[in-house]
Each structure stands twice: as structure tokens, then as C-alpha cells.
Amino acid sequence: xxxxxxxxxxxxxxxxxxxxxxxxxxxxxxxxxxxxxxxxxxxxxxxxxxxxxxxxxxxxxxxxxxxxxxxxxxxxxxxxxxxxxxxxxxxxxxxxxxxxxxxxxxxxxxxxxxxxxxxxxxxxxxxxxxxxxxxxxxxxxxxxxxxxxxxxxxxxxxxxxxxxxxxxxxxxxxxxxxxxxxxxxxxxxxxxxxxxxxxxxxxxxxxxxxxxxxxxxxxxxxxxxxxxxxxxxxxxxxxxxxxxxxxxxxxxxxxxxxxxxxxxxxxxxxxxxxxxxxxxxxxxxxxxxxxxxxxxxxxxxxxxxxxxxxxxxxxxxxxxxxxxxxxxxxx
Amino acid sequence: xxxxxxxxxxxxxxxxxxxxxxxxxxxxxxxxxxxxxxxxxxxxxxxxxxxxxxxxxxxxxxxxxxxxxxxxxxxxxxxxxxxxxxxxxxxxxxxxxxxxxxxxxxxxxxxxxxxxxxxxxxxxxxxxxxxxxxxxxxxxxxxxxxxxxxxxxxxxxxxxxxxxxxxxxxxxxxxxxxxxxxxxxxxxxxxxxxxxxxxxxxxxxxxxxxxxxxxxxxxxxxxxxxxxxxxxxxxxxxxxxxxxxxxxxxxxxxxxxxxxxxxxxxxxxxxx
Numbered sequence: 001x002x003x004x005x006x007x008x009x010x011x012x013x014x015x016x017x018x019x020x021x022x023x024x025x026x027x028x029x030x031x032x033x034x035x036x037x038x039x040x041x042x043x044x045x046x047x048x049x050x051x052x053x054x055x056x057x058x059x060x061x062x063x064x065x066x067x068x069x070x071x072x073x074x075x076x077x078x079x080x081x082x083x084x085x086x087x088x089x090x091x092x093x094x095x096x097x098x099x100x101x102x103x104x105x106x107x108x109x110x111x112x113x114x115x116x117x118x119x120x121x122x123x124x125x126x127x128x129x130x131x132x133x134x135x136x137x138x139x140x141x142x143x144x145x146x147x148x149x150x151x152x153x154x155x156x157x158x159x160x161x162x163x164x165x166x167x168x169x170x171x172x173x174x175x176x177x178x179x180x181x182x183x184x185x186x187x188x189x190x191x192x193x194x195x196x197x198x199x200x201x202x203x204x205x206x207x208x209x210x211x212x213x214x215x216x217x218x219x220x221x222x223x224x225x226x227x228x229x230x231x232x233x234x235x236x237x238x239x240x241x242x243x244x245x246x247x248x249x250x251x252x253x254x255x256x257x258x259x260x261x262x263x264x265x266x267x268x269x270x271x272x273x274x275x276x277x278x279x280x281x282x283x284x285x286x287x288x289x290x291x292x293x294x295x296x297x298x299x300x301x302x303x304x305x306x307x308x309x310x311x312x313x314x315x316x317x318x319x320x321x322x323x324x325x326x327x328x329x330x331x
Numbered sequence: 332x333x334x335x336x337x338x339x340x341x342x343x344x345x346x347x348x349x350x351x352x353x354x355x356x357x358x359x360x361x362x363x364x365x366x367x368x369x370x371x372x373x374x375x376x377x378x379x380x381x382x383x384x385x386x387x388x389x390x391x392x393x394x395x396x397x398x399x400x401x402x403x404x405x406x407x408x409x410x411x412x413x414x415x416x417x418x419x420x421x422x423x424x425x426x427x428x429x430x431x432x433x434x435x436x437x438x439x440x441x442x443x444x445x446x447x448x449x450x451x452x453x454x455x456x457x458x459x460x461x462x463x464x465x466x467x468x469x470x471x472x473x474x475x476x477x478x479x480x481x482x483x484x485x486x487x488x489x490x491x492x493x494x495x496x497x498x499x500x501x502x503x504x505x506x507x508x509x510x511x512x513x514x515x516x517x518x519x520x521x522x523x524x525x526x527x528x529x530x531x532x533x534x535x536x537x538x539x540x541x542x543x544x545x546x547x548x549x550x551x552x553x554x555x556x557x558x559x560x561x562x563x564x565x566x567x568x569x570x571x572x573x574x575x576x577x578x579x580x581x582x583x584x585x586x587x588x589x590x591x592x593x594x595x596x597x598x599x600x601x602x603x
Contacts, residue, residue, distance in 0.1 A: 032424040147443050154434035157422050160415050161483075164385045165438045165490065166408030204424065212470040213427035273473055280475075281507060 003237050011131045012123045012233055012247070018138035019183075019190040019199065020229030024221035025145035026183045027200030029176050032156040032214075038075060038177075039197035041090040042184045045071030046193050047101030049185075050118045055108035060118065061133055064188060068181035071097060076177040080170070121192035121248030123233060130189060137186045141179050145218075152176060153214055190229060191248040198252040199225055206259040209266025228255035279320065279331070281309035288330045290321060297321060297328070336363040337399070338494050338525050339384060344393035346383045352391070353379050354549045361527060363493075366520055366539050369529045370563045371546035377529045378416070380546065381496050384527065385413050397494070409438035412487030414497040417480050428474070428482050429467040432457055435486035457488035461515045477508025484515060495519065497528040501536065509535050 003009055023039075030038050049067025053060030071093055078089035105115045117125065126134070145152070155162045155172040163169050180200075187196045207220035232251030239245040297303055297314040305312040306320075313320035313331050321328040339361040346354040354376050361367055369377040382388045384395065386402050395402040398410060412435070435457070436450050446454075458464045461481040466474065471482055480500055487495060500516075501509050513535040516526060520539055533540060537557065545553035545563055 028424055032422040034423045036423070150434065150437055150440065151442070153426070153430070154437050157426060157431065157434060158415065160382075160387055161413055161435075161486070162437075163387060164408065164411060164413035164496075165435070166406065167437065208425050212425050212468070212473075214424055214430050217424050277473065280505065 008124050008126075009237060011126050011128060013230060015123055015126050015131055015134045016190055016229040016233045016247075016251070017226060018135050019187045020226035021222050022138035022141040022145075022183045023187045023196070023199040024203040024225035025142055025218065026176070026179045027197075027204045027225075028214075028218045028221050029145070029152055029156050030180060031201060031204045031208075032153075033176075035079075036201045037087075037090060037197065038072075038180055039184055039200040041075055041093050041097075042068050042072050042181050043188075043193040043196045044094045044101075045097035046181075046184055046188065047115070047119065048097045048104065049101075050115065050188070050193070051101040051104035051108065051110075054110045054114060055104050061130060061185060061188070064118075064185045065137075065182060068185050069178050072177035072181035073174055076173050080173065117192075118188055119192050119194050120246065121188070121190050121195065123190045123247050126189050134186050134189065137182050141183050141186065142222075144175070144179060148172075148175075149215070149218070191251050195248055195252045198255060199229065202252070202255040202259055203228065206255070206262045209259075209262040210269065224255070224258055228252075228258060275304055275315075276306055278307040279309075279313060284331065287324075289324070290319070290328045290330055293321070293328050297323065337361065338363050338397065339527065340394075340396040340399075341384065342394050344383060344395060345391045346379055346388050347391045348379070348388070352549070354383065357393070357551055359384075359544065359551065359554075361525060363525055364520075364523050366516075366526045366541045367528070368533060368536070368540045368543050368557065369527065369546060370531070370533075370543055370558070371552070373531070374548075375546040376549040377546045378498055379549075381498050381527065381529050385411065385496050409490050410493050412490055412492035412495045414480075414483050414487045414495065414500055416498045416502070417476065417483060425470045425472065427467070428458070428463060428469055428471055428485075429454065431471050431482055432467075432485045432489050435489035438490040438492075453491055454489050457485040460488055460518055461485045462511055475505070475508070477504040477511070480504055480508070481512060481515065484512070488519070492524070494525045495527065497526070499529050499531065501530060501532075501534055506534075512536070513539065 004013070027036075027039065030036060046064045046068040049064035050060040052067065053063035056063070075089055075093060082089060101115070105112070151167060151172060152175075154165065155167060155169050156176070159169050162172075183200065184193070184196050187199050191199050203221040203224035204217065206224055208217050211217040211220055229251045232254040233247045235254065236245040236247040236250040239250075295301065295316070297305075297316070299305070301314070303314040303316050303321075305314055308320070308322065308331060311322055313322050314328075315321075320331040322331045323329075337360050339359065341357055341359045344354065344357040344359070345352060357380065359380075369380060371377045379388065383390060386395075386397075386405070397405050398407065400407075433446070433450075433454050436446070436454055440446070440450060455464070458467055461484050463478065463481055463485060466478070471479060474482065484497070484500065497516075501512055504512065516528075516536065517539055520526060526539075528536070530536065537559070540557040542555065543553065543558045543563070544551060545558065
């Protein structure tokens with residue numbers, strides 16, 4: 001347990017905790033808008049921001065925040081004005097951001113290894129100042145995502161309704177883009193810019209396997225994100241006695257493992273929900289009794305009971321049997 | 332109709348989408364408590380008109396007043412309930428029926444305040460009017476099309492508006508749900524709400540309608556006593572009783588399809 005007494009490990013744990021809470025909070029709204037890859041696009045743009053920081057010898061965190069916000073707003077503007085769903089716009093920024101970042105890093109005479117810290121994360125080298133910045137930015141992101149949840153939910157759910165309800169949809173859209181950019185740079189040190197979107201999207205995809213409401217999806221995603229980032233860090237710390245295990249990929253793979261475990265459960269739940277969905281209560285044309293029916297249907301008979309109007313139908317060999325007096329009707 | 336209070340007043344309204352004039356010379360006034368059906372063939376501009384009346388589409392000429400206030404100065408959006416076409420009842424993340432309906436209450440909520448007891452009561456009441464109280468905790472995406480449509484109506488109801496705009500509420504809805512829809516709208520009408528609804532066919536809603544406005548190629552072709560579904564589809568109104576037939580070429584597409592992501596003329600502003 002003495003590994004937790006190292007200051008660098010304590011800093012890393014705090015950073016992982018805040019990142020794990022903030023990234024899925026924004027990610028939920030991105031997934032709701034079907035913009036799951038937006039985090040990836042912003043991450044690529046932020047590479048240019050990091051390179052600018054390295055080139056000008058300023059803090060790469062702050063240059064990344066600024067460039068990521070500019071990129072996110074640009075994506076949002078293109079998406080709003082464009083005819084496409086924004087995927088082409090995302091693609092353009094993906095390549096521009098990554099190419100620009102690599103080019104600028106070379107111009108600045110920095111090695112690729114320096115950039116790699118940001119591309120794949122280096123949570124154990126995070127400084128005390130960076131921890132404070134991470135905590136502050138993550139707290140702002142979480143506060144807005146939870147505090148403005150009713151407005152952000154309404155806008156993401158149905159933009160036209162939100163506009164007629166008097167909400168300033170454009171402001172909220174840009175706000176989500178900025179929040180996404182901020183959480184990308186927050187997660188940059190934890191999992192790295194190229195894997196950041198995983199922490200925003202995978203916990204949401206996992207939680208929505210089992211949830212039915214938005215609020216539980218958001219809450220569960222934040223818990224799963226925290227579990228994955230703290231858990232992944234701890235696993236990589238213990239495993240590093242035996243081999244070189246990078247925390248960033250461990251966090252992402254742990255998160256994906258959570259999805260892999262939950263997915264069959266989600267498939268089963270959705271299948272079950274379809275089977276027991278009530279039959280439409282359409283008035284029957286005529287009364288039709290089953291042929292001689294040797295079997296007594298009941299709660300424990302093993303046949304699926306499905307609500308149909310004011311009674312239940314038992315699904316039996318492709319037929320729907322409804323109890324009627326002393327016999328069963330075909331429904 | 333010479334109602335004393337006009338809740339909607341559009342004079343000489345015109346709407347252009349991506350530079351092409353779609354609606355021209357529309358005069359439409361709706362009095363308080365009226366139940367108006369906007370009818371017409373596909374592409375006649377009825378949905379575009381309702382989107383202009385809600386302020387979603389800007390007018391190129393003419394003036395629109397809602398409750399006596401010009402639309403650009405109108406801020407009392409809680410008085411308006413909009414029920415869009417059922418395209419996006421389900422987003423990329425699960426949402427419960429209650430949550431979607433509660434989002435309609437935002438018109439009356441202040442920022443960062445929790446739901447008041449009155450907010451909760453209105454949401455429950457809205458669910459009761461559309462008959463979905465039992466399904467409040469279910470996911471919206473698990474409901475049938477007709478039930479989703481009723482969720483969208485409950486969402487508009489939750490804000491306790493006086494004026495409703497409904498865009499094709501009974502499109503693709505099975506008959507039992509159309510009757511449930513008609514019951515809900517009948518209840519609103521009894522309470523004195525003003526209702527403007529876009530419909531291709533009225534079905535069970537016919538008995539509620541006070542006045543029909545028939546659109547044809549972007550202009551008002553008829554405004555008066557309610558018409559039967561067959562009269563609306565009279566050839567004079569631009570459709571030769573073709574509403575049941577599949578006519579892939581019949582739809583006007585006013586906006587050229589543009590594939591470049593930087594081109595103006597957004598998805599939002601295309602007529603549907």
C-alpha cells in the first residue's frame with residue numbers, strides 16, 4: 001500500500017477522480033445529440049494547442065484550453081449552418097488539428113516523446129499546479145452539467161421545442177461545445193488527447209444499457225467514469241512492478257471492459273421489454289375459443305403473460321390465449 | 332370570425348427558405364378559443380406556416396403578432412405550447428416520459444431552481460390529460476408512435492400555455508391513439524385553449540374543428556367552415572384525391588440539396 005504515500009500518486013489519484021466525474025457528464029449531452037465523436041475532434045484540435053504551448057514555452061494546458069474552445073465553437077458553428085450532421089466538419093478539424101500539432105512540435109525542436117505525454121496521457125508526471133487547474137476546471141464542468149441539466153437536456157432533446165419555449169438554443173449549444181473542450185483538456189493529462197473521447201462516451205454507453213431515464217444515465221455514467229479512471233490508475237500502479245503499464249490505456253480498457261460486461265445485460269433487458277410490451281387494445285372482431293386446451297395458465301405456468309387492454313394474454317406456441325370463463329380465447 | 336381578442340395575427344406574411352419564396356401573401360388571424368385546422372397537400376406549406384407562426388422561421392415580409400405583441404418583441408413564450416412533428420422524441424440517451432414532459436415546464440422555471448410543488452403538479456396533470464400517468468417512468472423510446480405523440484402534447488401542456496401549435500399530431504398514429512389524442516385536445520378546447528393544428532387528414536379530430544384553413548402551393552386557398560377530409564383533397568386545392576397513394580415525386584423540395592458543410596441553408600430551415 002506504500003505506493004499511495006508517494007505525492008505523485010496522490011496527485012494522480014485526485015486528477016483521475018475529477019476527470020472521471022467531469023468527462024462523462026459532458027459526454028452524456030454529446031451522446032444525446034448523437035455527437036459522440038465530437039470529443040475526439042476537439043482532442044485532435046487540442047494537439048495544435050499543446051504544440052503551440054511547447055513552441056512558445058508557455059503552459060501547454062492553457063494553450064490547449066484556448067485552442068480546444070476555438071475548435072469546439074467552430075465545429076458547433078459549422079454544424080449549425082451546415083447541411084450535414086457535422087461529421088464532415090469534424091473530419092476536417094481532426095486532420096487539421098493533428099497535422100498542425102505535429103508540425104508545430106517539430107518546428108519548436110521538441111521531441112515526439114514530449115508530445116506523446118499529451119497524446120496518451122502521463123498522469124503520474126502531473127504537477128501540483130496542474131492538479132489545481134484540473135480540479136478547478138472539472139468542478140466548473142460538473143457544476144454546469146448538473147446545475148443546468150434541465151435546460152441542456154431540453155435543448156439536446158428537441159431544439160425546435162426549446163426555441164419555442166423561449167430558450168436561447170445557440171447559447172446552450174455553444175456552452176456544451178465549450179464544456180466539451182474544457183473537459184477534453186482536463187482529461188488530456190489523464191488518458192491523453194487521442195483517448196479522451198473514450199472517457200466521455202464509453203461510461204455513457206455502458207450506463208444506458210441498463211437505465212431508462214436521463215438522470216440515472218448521467219449519474220451512473222459519472223460513477224462509472226470515476227470508477228474506471230481511479231481503478232485503471234490503481235491497476236496500472238500495482239501492475240507496474242511487473243511490467244510497464246501506462247495508466248491512460250488501462251483506464252480506457254477498464255472502461256471498455258465495463259461496457260463488454262454490461263452489454264449482454266442490456267441486450268437481454270431490451271429483448272425482455274419488447275416481449276412484455278402490451279398488445280394494442282383493439283376491439284376483437286369475434287369471439288373465438290381455443291381448441292381443447294389441456295393446460296392451465298397462471299402466474300407460474302412458464303408462459304409469458306402480456307398485458308392486453310384490461311386482461312393478460314398468455315403467449316403459447318405462437319398463439320395469444322386470454323382466459324375467458326372456463327376456457328381460453330384466441331386473441 | 333370576428334373574435335374580440337386575436338391571439339395570432341399574421342398580415343401579408345411571406346416566408347423564404349434559402350432565398351426561394353415559399354409562403355406568399357398570408358393573412359391569418361386566430362381568435363382566442365378557436366380550434367383551427369391547417370390543411371392541404373404535402374408541400375402546400377402548412378408545416379412551414381406553423382413554423383413561421385411559432386417564430387422558428389423568420390418572415391421576409393409582413394407582420395406577425397402573438398397576443399397583440401410583435402413576434403420580435405414577444406417574450407411570454409410560456410403562453411405558447413408547441414408540439415413539433417414526432418421525429419425526435421427519442422435522443423441518443425434514454426429519457427423517461429416524465430423527464431420529457433418535465434422539460435416542457437422550463438418555460439415557467441427560473442435558472443438553477445429545483446422543481447416547485449406547483450411545477451410537479453402541472454407535470455402530473457399534463458400526464459393525466461393525455462392518459463399516460465401509468466407510463467411516467469418508462470423510457471420514451473419504448474413507447475409506440477401514438478404514445479410518443481401524446482408525450483409531446485403533454486410536454487407542451489406542462490407549461491400551461493393558452494395557445495397550442497401542433498404539427499401533424501396524428502400522422503402515423505393508430506386509430507385508438509388518434510381517439511385518445513382527440514379526447515386530450517377536446518379537453519384542452521373545453522378549458523378554453525386556442526389550438527392551431529396542421530393535419531393532412533383530421534380523422535377523429537374532425538368534430539373539434541371550428542374552422543379550416545387550406546393551403547395550396549404556399550398560399551391560403553380556403554379559410555372558413557370546417558371541411559371534410561374529401562373536400563380538402565379536392566383538385567381545386569391542388570391534390571386530386573391522391574392522399575392515400577404513394578407519390579414519390581409529389582413532394583415539393585424547396586431547397587436544393589447541398590452537400591457542402593459550409594453552405595448556408597441549414598437542416599433546420601428546410602420545410603418538412
